[in-house]
Amino acid sequence: MGIAERREREKEALRTLIVEAARDIISESGLDALSMRSIAERIEYSPATIYLYFRDKEELLGEVIHAGFDRMGEYIEEELTVVGPGADAAVEHRSLGRAYARFALENTAYFRVMFELPTVPHVTDGEACTHKPERKAALLVDTIQRAIDAGLYQLEDAETGALIAWGLVHGLASLYVSGHFAPSVASPESFLNLVEKAMDTLGTGLVPRETLTPEVP
Amino acid sequence: MGIAERREREKEALRTLIVEAARDIISESGLDALSMRSIAERIEYSPATIYLYFRDKEELLGEVIHAGFDRMGEYIEEELTVVGPGADAAVEHRSLGRAYARFALENTAYFRVMFELPTVPHVTDGEACTHKPERKAALLVDTIQRAIDAGLYQLEDAETGALIAWGLVHGLASLYVSGHFAPSVASPESFLNLVEKAMDTLGTGLVPRETLTPEVP
DNA sequence: ACAATATTCTGAACGCCGTTTAGTGTCTAG
DNA sequence: CTAGACACTAAACGGCGTTCAGAATATTGT
Numbered sequence: 001m002g003i004a005e006r007r008e009r010e011k012e013a014l015r016t017l018i019v020e021a022a023r024d025i026i027s028e029s030g031l032d033a034l035s036m037r038s039i040a041e042r043i044e045y046s047p048a049t050i051y052l053y054f055r056d057k058e059e060l061l062g063e064v065i066h067a068g069f070d071r072m073g074e075y076i077e078e079e080l081t082v083v084g085p086g087a088d089a090a091v092e093h094r095s096l097g098r099a100y101a102r103f104a105l106e107n108t109a110y111f112r113v114m115f116e117l118p119t120v121p122h123v124t125d126g127e128a129c130t131h132k133p134e135r136k137a138a139l140l141v142d143t144i145q146r147a148i149d150a151g152l153y154q155l156e157d158a159e160t161g162a163l164i165a166w167g168l169v170h171g172l173a174s175l176y177v178s179g180h181f182a183p184s185v186a187s188p189e190s191f192l193n194l195v196e197k198a199m200d201t202l203g204t205g206l207v208p209r210e211t212l213t214p215e216v217p
Numbered sequence: 218m219g220i221a222e223r224r225e226r227e228k229e230a231l232r233t234l235i236v237e238a239a240r241d242i243i244s245e246s247g248l249d250a251l252s253m254r255s256i257a258e259r260i261e262y263s264p265a266t267i268y269l270y271f272r273d274k275e276e277l278l279g280e281v282i283h284a285g286f287d288r289m290g291e292y293i294e295e296e297l298t299v300v301g302p303g304a305d306a307a308v309e310h311r312s313l314g315r316a317y318a319r320f321a322l323e324n325t326a327y328f329r330v331m332f333e334l335p336t337v338p339h340v341t342d343g344e345a346c347t348h349k350p351e352r353k354a355a356l357l358v359d360t361i362q363r364a365i366d367a368g369l370y371q372l373e374d375a376e377t378g379a380l381i382a383w384g385l386v387h388g389l390a391s392l393y394v395s396g397h398f399a400p401s402v403a404s405p406e407s408f409l410n411l412v413e414k415a416m417d418t419l420g421t422g423l424v425p426r427e428t429l430t431p432e433v434p
Numbered sequence: 435a436c437a438a439t440a441t442t443c444t445g446a447a448c449g450c451c452g453t454t455t456a457g458t459g460t461c462t463a464g
Numbered sequence: 465c466t467a468g469a470c471a472c473t474a475a476a477c478g479g480c481g482t483t484c485a486g487a488a489t490a491t492t493g494t
Contacts, residue, residue, distance in 0.1 A: 007470090036452060046473045048454080057452065090424075115395055116333045137399075147423075154425040161423070163389070163402060164415040171388020172380070178332055182354075185380060198381040205422025206364075206378070207307075208371040220491080224441085253481060263444045265483080274481065 015053045017043055019063045023110070026064070030109045061117065068114045071107070073136065075099040089147035094199055096140055097169045101195040104173035105188050111177050115170070140166060168198055232270045234260055236280045240327070243281065247326045278334065285331045288324070290353065292316040306364035311416055313357055314386045318412040321390035322405050328394050332387070357383060385415055 021042045025034045036057060040047040054060040079099035083091050104111040144165065145158035155161040175181055176191050185194055238259045242251045253274060257264040271277040296316035300308050321328040361382065362375035372378040392398055393408050402411055 011471095035450085037450085047452085048473055049471080051453070052471070112333070115391070115397065116329075117395075151425070153423045155418075155423065160411065160414060161418070163398070163411060164385070164418050167388035167392060167415060168381070168385045168419075169388070170392055171384035171386070171390075173388075174332070174391050175384060175387060178334075180332065181380070194377065194380060197377060198384060201372075201378070201381050201422075202385075202419055203422055203424045205418075205420055205424075206370045206372065207420045207422075208368070224490095252479080254479080264481085265445085266443055268482070269442070 011053075014043075014045075018050055018053055018060065019067060022060060022064045023067060026109050026113055027107065031113055061113070065114050065117070068107070068110050069136065071110075072100070072103045072114075075103040076136065076139070088152065089143050089150055090152045090203075092143050093140075093147060093165065096143060097165065097195060097199050098192075100169050101173055101192055104177055105191060108177045111173065115174065137162065137166065165199075165202065168202055169195060172198060228270070231260075231262075235267055235270055235277065236284060239277060239281050240284060243326050243330055244324065248330055278330070282331050282334070285324070285327050286353065288327075289316070289320045289331075292320040293353065293356070305369065306360050306367055307369040307420075309360050310357075310364060310382065313360060314382065314412060314416050315409075317386050318390055318409055321394055322408060325394045328390065332391065354379065354383065382416075382419065385419055386412060389415060 018039060021039050022034060025038055025042065036047045036050055040050060050060070054063075076096060076099040079095040079102070080092060083095050087095075141158050141162040144153060144155070144161045147153040148155050148158055148161075153161065172191070172195055176186075179186075181191070185191060235256060238256050239251060242255055242259065253264045253267055256277075257267060267277070271280075293313060293316040296312040296319070297309060300312050304312075358375050358379040361370065361372070361378045364370040365372050365375055365378070370378065389408070389412055393403075396403075398408070402408060
């Protein structure tokens with residue numbers, strides 16, 4: 001009998017409804033506006049009901065954040081589609097950075113929640129750590145490894161290179177969404193330009209070539 | 218009569234006592250532990266008293282953040298002292314990055330408050346914008362400009378270069394203090410190493426020199 | 435020295451928050 | 465048709481930021 005299955009489905013539906021309500025409140029009004037009561041009002045249930053589906057606010061936020069990383073994944077795939085499947089690793093690397101910046105730009109409040117929160121409660125929950133940013137990080141490491149293998153990047157360690165590249169774009173995005181940029185770079189366009197310029201600079205380096213002493217063979 | 222002056226001094230003393238109490242609570246127990254009541258208890262006054270010295274919690278936090286940037290300034294000066302006054306601009310630039318990273322490392326909770334908060338309430342307060350990060354940012358721009366002038370860096374625009382360099386170090390620090398790094402880079406030493414490596418990489422570039430097409434003269 | 439005044443401080447309250455619990459209805463199974 | 469499982473909620477608890485009437489204290493004028 002499909003009766004238990006229907007109950008199961010309804011339960012799951014309400015669960016995702018709660019997560020979506022939370023996500024929408026954050027996107028529309030910021031994290032401060034997110035309360036168990038505001039979620040409850042939006043989905044037209046009592047606040048207590050939410051606790052039948054989530055242990056506490058932290059667990060609920062964990063799911064919201066998880067959904068955020070899924071959404072960021074869509075940005076990445078979209079950007080990768082633009083450059084096409086045959087692009088070299090360095091070009092793909094640029095796509096990843098662009099996607100990251102675009103996501104931060106278009107999901108400011110969401111981005112902040114994803115990266116500024118105490119976080120990572122259910123990572124230590126025992127189960128395999130197939131969670132949030134690590135998934136995308138693996139993709140970045142992979143891309144950079146391929147760039148190294150193709151001789152496009154000079155790096156001993158792809159993982160370290162990935163952290164550096166991540167740090168660069170994340171730092172710019174982070175400063176942008178927190179409003180720490182002067183008005184001259186505070187516009188969306190100039191932010192995206194800045195990220196492009198930053199990836200250029202990371203590629204070619206600050207120090208002019210001719211001043212570098214040649215390596216001993 | 219010095220009586221009004223003494224009152225003035227006492228008023229100022231209690232004001233800074235409040236700010237210091239807030240700063241200590243954040244450093245010891247994190248931002249979540251900071252409440253008007255916890256501050257009041259620590260300084261042995263009623264919570265209501267704080268409102269005689271600060272409009273609201275936001276204004277108080279603004280002063281705490283301001284003090285934080287002063288403290289970061291001390292880190293910078295200390296690090297600049299290490300390399301000495303005669304160092305070239307590129308070396309000084311490295312010092313700035315190192316100071317930034319060390320500050321984040323040794324003042325984790327404080328760093329987060331300084332950069333992750335809605336912020337900047339009294340910047341728009343009308344008066345001259347001689348506030349927090351911009352002060353230090355000017356120093357960074359200056360250093361990079363000197364590096365450009367000395368031919369150490371190849372950049373059209375020192376301000377853009379400063380944003381990129383800031384973004385790189387800030388991003389790594391930001392990811393570190395938020396716990397977004399895998400355990401292998403989560404230790405203080407490896408974090409500092411990573412920042413050094415990152416500044417190396419930004420200097421020399423990801424792309425090997427010989428693959429770069431020479432500029433048209 | 436004392437009354438009048440100005441200043442500093444606080445107790446108690448308001449409306450929010452996250453969370454718990456006891457109890458309400460409603461649907462299902464035998 | 466009834467007994468039990470289930471989904472749900474009203475109400476409360478303690479903590480939060482904040483306000484305000486009034487107590488306590490310090491300063492002044494005489």
